[in-house]
Each structure stands twice: as structure tokens, then as C-alpha cells.
Amino acid sequence: xxxxxxxxxxxLFIFLGLFTVFGAHYFLDTCADAGHFxxxxxxxxxxGCTWTERGVIGVGGLVAFMGLAMLIARxxxxxxxxxxxxxGALMILIPLYxxxxxxxxxxxxxxxxxxxxxxxxxxxxxxxxxxMIRFRKLDGAEAR
Amino acid sequence: xxxxxxxxxxxRLAALNLLRNPGRSIAVLLGVLxxxxxxxxxxxxxxxxxxxxxxxLARLGAxxxxxxxGSVDATHTAxxxxxPVAFYMxxxxxxxxxxxxxxxxxxxxxxxxxxxxxxxxxxxxxxVGYDPESDxxxxxxxxxxxxxxxxxxxxxxxxxxLGLTGDPMKFYGTDFRIAARLDPTGMGMDETVFLPxxxxxxxxxxxxxxxxxxxxxxxxxxxxxxxxxxxPAQAPEIARQIESQxxxxxxxxxGQITQGVSDDLDGLMTYLLPIIVGxxxxxxxxxxILFAAIAHERSREIGLLRALGATVRQAIAALLMExxxxxxxxxxxxxxxxxxxxxxxxxAIMVSYTLPFLYPNATQLISLGVAVVALAALGGALAAxxxxxxxxxxxxxxxxxxx
Amino acid sequence: xxxxxxxxxxxxxxxQRVDALQELNDQVEKGEFLMVTxxxxxxxxxxxxxxxxxxxxxxxxxxxxxxxxxAMSDAERSQFRSRHMGFIFQFASLIPTLSVLENAxxxxxxxxxxxxxxxxxxxxxxxxxxxxxxxxxxxxQLSGGQQKRVAVARxxxxxxxxLLADEPTADLDEETEREIVSLFQELNRNGTTIIMxxxxxxxxxxxxxxxxxxxxxxxRVS
Numbered sequence: 001x002x003x004x005x006x007x008x009x010x011x012l013f014i015f016l017g018l019f020t021v022f023g024a025h026y027f028l029d030t031c032a033d034a035g036h037f038x039x040x041x042x043x044x045x046x047x048g049c050t051w052t053e054r055g056v057i058g059v060g061g062l063v064a065f066m067g068l069a070m071l072i073a074r075x076x077x078x079x080x081x082x083x084x085x086x087x088g089a090l091m092i093l094i095p096l097y098x099x100x101x102x103x104x105x106x107x108x109x110x111x112x113x114x115x116x117x118x119x120x121x122x123x124x125x126x127x128x129x130x131x132m133i134r135f136r137k138l139d140g141a142e143a144r
Numbered sequence: 145x146x147x148x149x150x151x152x153x154x155x156r157l158a159a160l161n162l163l164r165n166p167g168r169s170i171a172v173l174l175g176v177l178x179x180x181x182x183x184x185x186x187x188x189x190x191x192x193x194x195x196x197x198x199x200x201l202a203r204l205g206a207x208x209x210x211x212x213x214g215s216v217d218a219t220h221t222a223x224x225x226x227x228p229v230a231f232y233m234x235x236x237x238x239x240x241x242x243x244x245x246x247x248x249x250x251x252x253x254x255x256x257x258x259x260x261x262x263x264x265x266x267x268x269x270x271x272v273g274y275d276p277e278s279d280x281x282x283x284x285x286x287x288x289x290x291x292x293x294x295x296x297x298x299x300x301x302x303x304x305x306l307g308l309t310g311d312p313m314k315f316y317g318t319d320f321r322i323a324a325r326l327d328p329t330g331m332g333m334d335e336t337v338f339l340p341x342x343x344x345x346x347x348x349x350x351x352x353x354x355x356x357x358x359x360x361x362x363x364x365x366x367x368x369x370x371x372x373x374x375x376p377a378q379a380p381e382i383a384r385q386i387e388s389q390x391x392x393x394x395x396x397x398x399g400q401i402t403q404g405v406s407d408d409l410d411g412l413m414t415y416l417l418p419i420i421v422g423x424x425x426x427x428x429x430x431x432x433i434l435f436a437a438i439a440h441e442r443s444r445e446i447g448l449l450r451a452l453g454a455t456v457r458q459a460i461a462a463l464l465m466e467x468x469x470x471x472x473x474x475x476x477x478x479x480x481x482x483x484x485x486x487x488x489x490x491x492a493i494m495v496s497y498t499l500p501f502l503y504p505n506a507t508q509l510i511s512l513g514v515a516v517v518a519l520a521a522l523g524g525a526l527a528a529x530x531x532x533x534x535x536x537x538x539x540x541x542x543x544x545x546x547x
Numbered sequence: 548x549x550x551x552x553x554x555x556x557x558x559x560x561x562x563q564r565v566d567a568l569q570e571l572n573d574q575v576e577k578g579e580f581l582m583v584t585x586x587x588x589x590x591x592x593x594x595x596x597x598x599x600x601x602x603x604x605x606x607x608x609x610x611x612x613x614x615x616x617x618a619m620s621d622a623e624r625s626q627f628r629s630r631h632m633g634f635i636f637q638f639a640s641l642i643p644t645l646s647v648l649e650n651a652x653x654x655x656x657x658x659x660x661x662x663x664x665x666x667x668x669x670x671x672x673x674x675x676x677x678x679x680x681x682x683x684x685x686x687x688q689l690s691g692g693q694q695k696r697v698a699v700a701r702x703x704x705x706x707x708x709x710l711l712a713d714e715p716t717a718d719l720d721e722e723t724e725r726e727i728v729s730l731f732q733e734l735n736r737n738g739t740t741i742i743m744x745x746x747x748x749x750x751x752x753x754x755x756x757x758x759x760x761x762x763x764x765x766x767r768v769s
Binding site for chain 2: 592593596599601602603621622625626628629630634636638640642643644645653654656657658701705
């Protein structure tokens, strides 16, 4: 058993988590990224989607942290996998209900950040559920 | 097979074989998923764009649009994407247009760009003023959703415009109420607010005192004249007549709009097609290598099946079924993934390529999915055909005793 | 039952020609239990494959039940094989993804529809080889001896008149070996013709006839 096949769960979630953090920060646009702000007097105020992005980035960080936990506490792999699936569900719920993006369907956040978060959340959710399964070839007798 | 229960049919054998080396199967499935997903999304975009243009043009109901010279491109984006535009000409030419032989109906419309809203998240919208007297494009579906004429302060909104029936909306200082909402078209109309032309002129007059920025539309000025023809096939000919008889105007035909959209679609497909072809080649090579390896690995087992009474044809079929099964499964996963991912990024794609989109009906959608899955299965079987054919050249004795 | 007329088979290994069997003439009568011995490379497996129609002779004619195997089409020969012959090989030859019962039923998958797949018979056969209650297991959950017994049950499914066994008891412990050979003897008493290849000269007495292969030539010992 080499390092990769022994630690595939932890590495997978560290990757997915970091991918979410950097993807949401650098590649997925919010309205503010596209230069749209609300105006109150002469002050520029961020629209709701800025907070959506921060929420998603936070959950992405948590997913990466869970991956790290899987490397350290390997015997807890099944519970951590389930928790990661829950974090994936959270990444779906944030842009939809918890910290909703802007109201107009064609605003930048609804074109980029929202679908991107849903996709990443779906990936993490599915990966979490799959990771709960014990694979005879990959896991050998170690994981029980 | 109508055998008694428990007899392992060739299909079951093929399906179970995928579990032998799950890692390898998953890698190949992911490849197929990628190809099938992109192909499905490409097909879906093509179907959906065509559907949207047909629906949109059918609802527009006009064969020609007469607009001020130089406004053809702006008209295209306005119709397809709902980008607000503002161009005006004297509405007096309506009579001249209506008098041209072959013209069944002609009606003016006024396009107004709303002010950028200071509230969160409502962008700019397009207002369309129409003439209830001569109108033949708005009324048909206005009656369908409303069954009465509009009050002076009432508006009809496109599907994507926010607000409920009865909600107030303010444009250039004048208050309006939402009277009805339209079905989605996938085109610019979804972002459009409709109101009578007289209300637009009234609003323009009052905007000088009521609005932050006044709206400068002289009484009687219009943006476009929509023209219905007796024979739509005559559109290009009558368009030329109008342009030569009336100075300062250009004519947009429904055909030109369809053509413009199809050009934009080609632009998108130029990106998509090389990806599909490239990944397809990689996956095909992957398949050939995989099944060459499988045929080699299992030569003993295939020899055994032959000894148990399988004919050459059945032995080949077993391998081809496995390949077809793998291709079909990857194809199915690809169709589902393609549908989901496309659904998420649909609006972003449509906005960046100025394409209208409406989901095609279920029959078309399912046929497209089935076609992609069938092609993936067929492709898999074809890729495995060569290694399988080589097996026929090996007699069972050597297959069984091969190292 | 089986007639071999001037049957030769050679293999090409690089530039070298290896004669596996040279102008072999022999007859196996119905109801015989023939044990074939000989050193490695003497052509024992090749002989079995020739009789089973798994390999084409370079010269000569192979007839089973009066029929020339190589005058048939591939489909006819395959049908003939699944109706009249049962094979057992030295290697564990079970399909790893199928259950024990499914493995035993495999030969019926290639018969024309409605002519096989007798689940009860498969279960009876598995019971007879001592695998009752293991029918739902997968091959990797069985020992080597148990796997070999599944292969025996499988070979008997279509009730073949001729059983061809290529070192069926190699790698098995002595007890299992004895069990399998006595099962063969019982089958033979019930009329099954058996040709069995073996290394183990201790087993020769179990058979009615003995054939020694040396250098591609044959010698019958009674």
C-alpha cells in the first residue's frame, strides 16, 4: 500500500476544499468582482453575494481541514466522510437559502458564483458519500 | 434470455466484468462521461437555441422590422438578449410602410432604456411602448394572459422581470402597476416591460419634472415599425423596397435574426467541437488499449468459455457487450452530468455568446439523451472490435494454455 | 466413441518446429476410463484438446461419436462440445464475478434457449461434490480444492457422454484427489467415457486403460 492509496480520502478532500477556496476567490465572480455596488450617499456598499462568497470560502476551508483530519485520524474516516458530505450540502444551501445571491437572474453572481458553488457543493457531497464506502482493493484490510 | 433463473446471461457477465478492476473501469467511465457530457451539452444548446429563436420570433409575430439607419446590430441584441437600446425616428413613416403592396399590418414600437436602479440587484431593463390601435404582435398574447385592455398605468412584464402582479414599478418618476407576466421565451422579451405608446410619451413629458434624468422622446417618435406580410417568403424583396422608398431607415428580417443567432452559435461550437473531438480521440485510444489488455488478461477465460460451448461469435459478443455496456454507462452518466452542469452555467454561457435559450420539449431532450448513450455504446463496441476480432484467430487450446 | 486417424500436430516456436504429436492412431471405446501419462511436453494437453476440438490437427482426422470434428462449422462444433463433452482444467477456471451456482450453470448459457439452465440439477451436482450450502459464495471465498470441485460440477451439468480432464487433481491434497478420482470412477460406472491426464502414476490403477505418451508417440498399456 503506497501513500496515495492509503490516504486517498484525506488528499481528495484537501484538494476539493482548497479548490473551492481558490476557485471561489479567484475564478467565481460576485457582483463586486464585476464592479457593481450599491450606493448609499457617496458610499459604496457590497451586495449580498459578497457574503455568499465568504460563506462558501469558509466551508471550502472546513472541507480541506476535514481532509487534513482524515490524514491525522485515519480511524475516523467514515464519520469525517459523512461530515464532508454535510459540508457539501452546506455549500449548496448557502447560495440558495442561507446567504442568497442577488435577486436578478442575470447579475454576475448568479451567472458565476451561484452555479459554481452548487457544482462544487455537489462534488463534495457526492465525494463524501462515496468516501463512506469501504473499497476492498484500495482500503485493504486496514479500514473497517 | 428465457433460461431458468440463475443462468448467467452474457449481459450479466459483461456487467459484472466492470467490477473486476473498479479503478480502471472508473477511469474509462470518466473519459466517456466527459465526451458524452460535452456532446450532450452541445446538442442541448443547439436544440435549445433553435427552439428559443422559433418561439421568440413566433411571439414577435412580425416578418420585418423597420428601424433607423445604423441600428440593425442594436436591434439584434435587443431582441435576442433584451439589452436595452434607445434609437428614435419620426413615426409618420408608418403610413408609407403600410401602403407598400404585400404589407398586411404595420405597427410602431418605442424602446426606452430604464435608468440604472439604485436599489440592490435590479439592473437596467428595456421598456417597450406599443400602439394598441394598430398592434398585431403584443395584443395576441396580451389577451391570452389578460383578456382586457391595459389601464394607462398598467404594464406587462417579461418572465424574468421581478415583482408580482399588482406590484408597483417606477420609471422616470411615473408610477406603474404590473398587470400580467409573460411565459418565458428565452429571448430578450423575458427582460422587457410592455406598456402603451401613449403612456411612454406621457412619461417622457413628465420626466422633465419628475425624474433625475429627463427622457427625451418627442411626441410621435418611435423606435421601430413592426411589419407583417401577406406572404412571409417575400420578406427580403419587400425589405429592399422599403429601404429604397423611405430614406433613413434599415430593415431587419426575421431570417436575419435567425442567421445572426446561428452565427453566434457557430462561434460557441467552434470552441466546443475541438474539445469534443480531442477528448473523443483520447477516449477511443483508451478503449482500444483497455480492451486489448482485457482480451490478453482473459484469454484463458475466453478459451474456457469456448471449451464450455461458446461459439466464436458468442466469445466476441461477450467482449463487445462489455465494451458497449461500459460505453453506454459512461454515456448515461455523461448525459446526466452534462445536463446538470449545463443547467448550472446555462445563463452564463448564453450571456457571453449572446444566445437565446429555451429548454426543448421532453421528447427532443430524451431523444438527444438516448442518441448520445447509444452512440457511446456503439463507439465502445467499435473500439473493442479489433481486440475481439484478434481473439477469433486464437484457437481455444492456445487461449487456455497461454501464459 | 473416439477415433484418431494419423493425427499430427506441431508448433512453430520461432524458427524451430516442435512436433507435439506424430501420426497418432488410437481408439477410445465407449465407457472407457483412460488415464494418460507422460513427461511434461509429451503432448498430453494437446491430445486432450484435439479430442475436444479445441485445436485443429495439422494432419489426420479426429472423430467423436462417428463425427469428424473438423468437418463441422464453428457453431456446430461448439454445440457438439457443449452437448457431449465436459472439460476440467488444471487451473482454477471459475469466473471470479459469478457465484458458485452461476459458475456451475455456465455451460447452459451457450445452449439454445430452453435447453439448459437446470438449477435443480446444478444444485444436486454441487451437493454431490460436497458444496451444499456454498452455492451463493464467490470463488475467492472457496479453497483451491473447493474451486476444483465447482469445476467438476460445471463439467457435468449438461450430462456429457465424454469427460476430458487435464490434471484435475494437480495442486490438491491427497484426500481431495482421492475424492475426485472416486467420483470419476462412479461416473464411469454409470456410462461416462473419461479421459484424464495426470502426472501422478499412483492414480493409474483407478482407470480401466492407460496410455503413455513419449516424444509425441503413443503406447497403450493395459
